[in-house]
Amino acid sequence: MSKRVLPFYNRFFDLFDRLVIEEWEAKTFINNVLSEDLINDENKKKIYKGINVLYKCGYLTRKKNPKNSKVFLYTETQPIVDYRAKKINEKIEKVLKEKMNTISDSLNTKSKEALFISELKAEYPEIACQIDVIQQEHLQILNDLSTKKNVIKKLMQHFSISEF
Known part of the structure; x- marks a missing residue:
């Protein structure tokens, strides 16, 4: 039983990530x-x-080049297309989960800060007017972060990615 080994394995798969192979000559692979x-x-x-x-x-189909019968033209098959799609989906999942974590952390921090400002206002009503502006800024940031979080949730649903 023969064992098939792919020389330059990593380089070939990097190529599959980056480019679509359609009617390539061997020299195109080399380059x-x-x-x-x-x-x-x-x-x-x-x-x-x-x-x-x-x-x-x-993983590849081949046919003779109509311009030169000594040269083959190679085209990727569905397994390479599927591989590329899987890699793209993994990248999307990673990016969305990282963003979700960052935004969730920011939301928690801003919520604590907004709560602290409310406590300050309640404890020291004489300065409440002066810190209203800061509280409004925090509430706007919280609103923006919540909107971003909702967008990420919708994207995760679209790509069938679980939140955790």
Whole structure:
């Protein structure tokens, strides 16, 4: 039983993250997988081997180039499309959860500050008028943060992401 190994594994998958492969010649892979300082005959052979592994495993289709019958054109298949979509969804989930945590923390802090200002006003009614402006600023910030939190919740629902 043969074991298939994908040379430059990480570089190929970085490529899948960034670009759509549609009717690429092998040289396009070489130019996109290898940095200029890594382009040599040995590494080119590894890229050809990697393309063949991806083809045999069903990640690429190939057809002969109508302009040059000695050259194949490669196109990604559904597993690569699915991989890219999964990576994008993971990134969206990470960003939304990070933002939700940041906004939740800010909401908690601002709520405590607003409560403290209310307590100050109740304890010292003679200064209540002077700190009303600050209290209103805090309430506006709380309102803005709540709006942001609601937007993130809606985005999370849209992308079927659980809050916690």
